[in-house]
Amino acid sequence: MTFWTEKQQPVQKSSSSSLVRVEKSETCTGPAVATTLRSKYGEENVWVQGVGGPYTAYLFATSLPDGTTQESINEAIGLFQLANKKCPGTPIVAGGYSQGTAVVAGAVSRLPRTIRNQIKGIVLFGYTLNLQNGGAIYRYPSENLKVFCGALDLVCQGYLIESVGHFFYYPDSLGPAPEFLESKIDRYYT
DSSP, X not given: OEEEBTTOOOOOOOTTSOEEEOXXXXXXXXXXXXXXXXXXXXXXXXXXXOOOTTOOOXXXXXXXXXXXXXXXXXXXXXXXXXXXXXXXXXXXXXXXXXHHHHHHHHXXXXXXXXXXXXXXXXXXXXXXXXXXXXXXOTTSOGGGEEEEOOTTOGGGGTOSOOOGGGGOOHHHHHTHHHHXXXXXXXXXXX
16 A cells, blocks of 8 residues: 655555555644554555645635645646556545645546546545535545534635634544545455
């Protein structure tokens, strides 16, 4: 399995590896999901890489139509394409927190069908486009998507206000989120 995290460079993996990708996270949701998946599948089988470079998570970008910049979306598209190229026969799972959810949603909805089909599961924490997109990602199957939006998280209700509820997804990243992704990965291998 391969998993992507911020600041690491992609490395060559065999086609027998599975690919997992988690977005930059300010509340440690990404590292928590990664650690849980590595614990289950083994450190050497999980490759982690986050969207960096042009993705800076500037607050102003959340007010843009896509909830982030096109450059951020393009960077994520490039990483999904790289994952597909290096590990074409392996499942990809992805995730994002806050503006990272818009990056993931924007990228996935623009990917070719072959790469979208390779993405077996996505988890989103504090989905900034939750209201606007009806809790979905355009052109992506809802049964492969798990959105974590707390009742007190105003971002999930369509407001550009980071209320206290926007910062309490860590428990979800330790249990329900990786369990959901594991179910998608395990189904692929059975």
